[in-house]
Amino acid sequence: MDIKNRTKAMKLAAPILAATTLEQRNEALANIAKELEKQKDAIFAANKIDLDEAAKNNIAASIVKRLKFDDVKLRDAIQGIKDLINLPDPLGKVLLKRELDKDFVLTKVSVPLGVIGVIFEARPDALVQISSLCLKSGNCAILKGGKETTNTNRTLFEIIKNAASASGLPDNCLLQAEAHSEIDELLSCDESVDLLIPRGSNSFVRYIMENTKIPVMGHSSGICHIYVDEFFDLKKSIPVIVDSKIQYAAACNAVETILFNRKIDKNYIKAIAQALIDANVKLRGSRDIAEVLGNEFDVEVMHDDEFGTEYNDLIVSLKFVSDINEAVTHINTYGSHHTDCILTEDKDRAAYFTTMVDSASVYVNASTRFADGFRYGFGAEVGISTGKIHARGPVGLDGLITYKYKLEGDGEIVADYASGEKKFHHKDL
């Protein structure tokens, strides 16, 4: 069967998974954890085939590191499932209970989205994490992993799917897509798939966003800023700037541009530049910044239109702004609405900045690297969204949930209320 028909069948199975109890879903997760442990030799054997293939094809070391699935990664993946079991049920939460009229009760209750497609990079742990997040939240999932992990993914998928079925979850709740051509097919399944979550390179995510009518949750880029206000504390700020850039430079929440208020003492700017250079960060910047820093710092002069660049590397852009308003405008124009920070000791400016910057996360005196579901205490992270619709910023299990309205009557009709014979009393219970 092709992807289109398989997702149609999945769509019809989705309400059955949605109707399962927390106990059933947690039991399935526990069974998956048990089977992954029990069948680890088969997993490692499959992973060896992928690793041998990668060696043969001279795959980059950074990718090989990701696709390797060893004892440590399996243990972490299993621990992730156990943590998920301990999270409360995201389903069946009563979000509103209102009597429209006597004994005529409207209930708004949380339910799964239904069918979620996840397209992810060549990391076997991602397959385990994503399938367990979807099952915990009662969602059917279509999984498409990177081609470099084909064998590992196939083995992991079979174990997970069989363990879920053995625990009584519907057979159709998980589906694996393997061929790259199936991605385009999946993108056309807007009648059956409720949400797509693409992970991977910026260009890949952008391709997905531009080629489907299915809602997409994610981020194609993370262009994060730090604005250094004139009333900042140098000693406190240097570690924040350095951490934001180097703690994990390839992450979407690493800082890419530092904006300096023009009134800042030049020696303070030099101290920050020195700290970045000491941390092996290459400096780029507008001409006036290069002039202030002078020959002792090797600043590559850049053009204004380059400020939308995401380096994902130990490189940072520097720029002067005249005031906080210019900083806000720069960030709202060149940024990706991900995470932006102000360094200041002035509480009013801090409040102004966090109000005016149109980003998912807005910080005062803290590293941009904190933008993360685990650090926010969500227990599980589905991804980070730079969109504003549905879920924004780091997204926990809530991002896989919607709601429905249930109305229980005893023969009520609208004509009685339209004529004025009856009246709504809208009493929250």
Add this chain to the structure above:
Amino acid sequence: MDIKNRTKAMKLAAPILAATTLEQRNEALANIAKELEKQKDAIFAANKIDLDEAAKNNIAASIVKRLKFDDVKLRDAIQGIKDLINLPDPLGKVLLKRELDKDFVLTKVSVPLGVIGVIFEARPDALVQISSLCLKSGNCAILKGGKETTNTNRTLFEIIKNAASASGLPDNCLLQAEAHSEIDELLSCDESVDLLIPRGSNSFVRYIMENTKIPVMGHSSGICHIYVDEFFDLKKSIPVIVDSKIQYAAACNAVETILFNRKIDKNYIKAIAQALIDANVKLRGSRDIAEVLGNEFDVEVMHDDEFGTEYNDLIVSLKFVSDINEAVTHINTYGSHHTDCILTEDKDRAAYFTTMVDSASVYVNASTRFADGFRYGFGAEVGISTGKIHARGPVGLDGLITYKYKLEGDGEIVADYASGEKKFHHKDL
């Protein structure tokens, strides 16, 4: 300036509107209400031009009825603004307040989406309602109304925009698009526009949904069902069925298909059919229904693939199903996930139906016509969404809102937590 550049300018003005207080926004709304009353002669004069034009062009009577803007409609529109003023502030709600570590506080707070594009039918009251909903929720709005109301809309827009500016709201917070060609231009403004709300015919809404990367909220069709279970109460059910069909047949929440459990006594089915015919409803149905009803009822036999039809008229489709599961599958396959109802006295079947049917509103023994923001007690209705992402079902002001995370630190860096030197304590405040 063209739409693209004007929406870009609006995007930069959006945070200024977002930062206004409830008092400022309510004052602007009060001023708009006052000016509409004061300048009503100009409004009626402009409306007369549109009406004369419509008469000249032989516009259908149903459209003329909508585009006519008289004392009654103006009074209702002004009352709508006053009701909106009395609603609580949707902005600045603290949705989460969590100490990640000592004195390191994360706050999740409600904020406007930013820039909203609304494309609506030829109804001047829609312009008043939409612009005031957007201003109450701190959103900038681009308004494009039907061409038959060009003169009325222009006058209303000028009054509303001037009143908003006079009250101190940013000049760029409202924008009117007039030419039809500007719709396609608006659809391409995905970098500046956060949400599109199209209203109007199914084909028009579908066109919008299929031709933009901007998120769209709305519904292209409302194919609502009533499933008559074998354990239903005939006397209670007939008014519900009739009300669902005829109380306003052109509405998206009117019923289009009635599914009968095969075990129902034929005389009961005939009683329902008779009640529909007495209400001037034309019956269509599958062959077996036509045979049961016999010659005394004029049932037009229809094919299975016609069950996805939205009549928007006094016509209804009838079909037999073997059991509740076949009813659920039919609804999830042919429906539009809008509003569906079961008629039953069996509480378990009612619960099963509301769980398994994948629609925004699922009812027991009540008319489908109740699916409406005002009837749900939302105070204001932005629209009805059949999508699951962001807002679902009848949507109040909440549908124009998102949130941002604010994190206030004192120099915290991620390296300290990654090394284990510091630990998150995630304490909700």
